[in-house]
């Protein structure tokens with residue numbers, strides 16, 4: 001597979017959590033702009049991040065190095081501990097870090113950067129009733 005195909009291949013998995021889903025369809029104008037809500041048992045709501053290349057609300061300002069390091073930091077199982085983040089996250093950081101090679105994550109990053117920037121501000125964590 002060439003790099004673009006690799007990036008696209010993995011990005012489909014990211015898209016499922018990182019796009020607005022309207023009755024099982026992904027509106028093409030909102031791809032990768034986040035907003036899927038994951039209610040946690042304690043009432044906290046974690047919302048998937050905007051990973052479109054928008055400068056203000058997406059990852060347009062995130063360097064490739066930082067992008068990769070976010071996954072690398074999670075290849076250690078200890079990072080699954082809530083204490084690592086201060087909250088638990090449904091983002092499959094650990095799984096992706098373990099199963100996707102760094103060069104393939106780079107291809108994902110490059111692919112994401114070719115997508116349409118979508119201006120959509122996401123509040124990743126809404127803490128509720130957390131002690």
Ligand code: HEC
Nearest residue numbers: 010013014017046047048049051089090091092096108124
């Ligand atoms: C199971 C759902 C799910 C899948 C699959 C998923 N993500 Fe996420 N992602 C999330 C959630 C929820 C967050 C927000 C919480 C967090 O930052 O951990 C997030 C956060 C992120 C962030 C952090 C953005 C920031 O502003 O810090 C990046 C980067 C990211 N995801 C990239 C990806 C990529 C690339 C893939 C595919 C290889 C992917 N995600 C697959 C749910 C998912």
